[in-house]
Amino acid sequence: MQTIVNPDAVRSYYDYIDAEAYEDVFALFAEDIVYERPGQPPLSGMPEFREFYLKNRPLEDGKHEIEQVVVGDDTVAVRGRFSGVQDGKRVSFGFSDFHRFDADGKITERTTYTDRDTV
Structure with missing residues (x-):
């Protein structure tokens, strides 16, 4: 089964997050999403x-x-x-995110790397 990769969905993800449009965010992801981020256990x-x-x-x-x-x-x-707020303090940091897609065009794995210890 061929994977459907959708870079526009990934770009939209950041717009939705910044707008706090979380239902739109959730629609981009598969039900079995696994999300890994620095300093935290994976979300499954x-x-x-x-x-x-x-x-x-x-x-x-x-x-x-x-x-x-x-x-x-x-x-x-x-x-x-x-750039924003973390734990009540202004922060700005670099990140790299990897979004892996499934055959339905949904994001099934997301991995975040930052230049901070935890996010």
């Missing part, structure tokens, strides 16, 4: 993913600036900067 499945974004996300009031998007066979990689 849509219930954990939803809870993270709706209740536990440490970043807020921010904006993502996309610097580069690279499309591979089943993955879209993004390099950029985030």
